[in-house]
Amino acid sequence: MTRAGGDTTGAPRWGGTALLRPGVLAFTGSIGTTDVHAHHAVQILTATTPLTVRDGHGIGHRGTKVVVPADAPHRIEVGAQEGTVVFLEPESVPGRSAHLRAVHSGWTVAPVLTSTRRRTLAAVVDELVEHLAPVLTGDGATPRHPAVDDALRLLPSLVAAGPVSGTDLAAQVGLSVSRLTHLFTDQVGIPLRRYVLWSRLRLAVMRVQAGDDLTGAAHGAGFADSAHLTRTTREMFGLAPSVLSRHVSWDLEAGL
Structure with a gap:
């Protein structure tokens, strides 16, 4: 990797x-x-x-x-x-x-x-x-707020469409942006902005697996260009995007 x-x-x-x-x-x-x-x-x-x-x-x-x-x-x-x-x-x-x-x-x-x-x-x-x-997965886990479930449902299409505005997302689910970001981090276990970044990486991998080159995959996943995708994968994992398509078969999951 x-x-x-x-x-x-x-x-x-x-x-x-x-x-x-x-x-x-x-x-x-x-x-x-x-x-x-x-x-x-x-x-x-x-x-x-x-x-x-x-x-x-x-x-x-x-x-x-x-x-x-x-x-x-x-x-x-x-x-x-x-x-x-x-x-x-x-x-x-x-x-x-x-x-x-x-x-x-x-x-x-x-x-x-x-x-x-x-x-x-x-x-x-x-x-x-x-x-x-264990607090996120065990019997003591707090049921998700309906707005968090709504946000998780909306995010895949929003990520695919381009930049994601926390303010716009909050308005769509009927909460203030501060309330949504707090609930999202608490109940999903990862901040909203980082969730969006990981979702973009998942989308880029999906596009590479579908046959896109790195430039097409980067643009299709909402990165500025292939250099932006490369910097992101190296900063997060220490790997180049070329690894996304070499010697590895992928299982891509939509959520946490």
């Missing part, structure tokens, strides 16, 4: 299946090495054999579970033939939880992330999110 670098003969290379939903990019398959990079998403890696991730200070973090905090320089020094990687939006509740665990307890004190063997990648992600943010 991330930029390949330092490959040696016989070393694992990136390839497998990925899932994308607002706030989450997940991958299962073989995990390759990378060059030094940083990305905004929190990265949770688990594998059947130990991985080695080296941080920006040159310290190696080795284990079958490793969490890379948001915006931390690192490189995957030793990959694995079979593993799972989950990128979480750091402004989301589960992403913030994973980030704080890594910062306070170390990169190899990882959240629970079980194997995808005989399980769908979506089920693995759901379990991880429940572990990191």
Whole structure:
């Protein structure tokens, strides 16, 4: 998924299946090495054999579970033939939880992330999110406000049509913009503006998978141009958009 670098003969290379939903990019398959990079998403890696991730200070973090905090320089020094990687939006509740665990307890004190063997990648992600943010998924979860449900229903078509105005969306669902943004963050688990950005990335992937080049996919997903899409994917995940169409089959989900 991330930029390949330092490959040696016989070393694992990136390839497998990925899932994308607002706030989450997940991958299962073989995990390759990378060059030094940083990305905004929190990265949770688990594998059947130990991985080695080296941080920006040159310290190696080795284990079958490793969490890379948001915006931390690192490189995957030793990959694995079979593993799972989950990128979480750091402004989301589960992403913030994973980030704080890594910062306070170390990169190899990882959240629970079980194997995808005989399980769908979506089920693995759901379990991880429940572990990191049980208030959003457990019995104590607050029922969504009808306006939040309305916003979630409207957003796909609004994102596809162009820029999304929080003020206009709030008016359509009958709330003030401040009330909507507060409810949305509290009940969906990710701020509205970040939800819109992840939705644009999902739409760009859909268009690439449908045959668009990067320029067409970028414009169709509401990015200014392909350079804007490239900057966004590198900043969020440390990967180039070309990875969206190489060596990966995609499962695209509409919501959280």
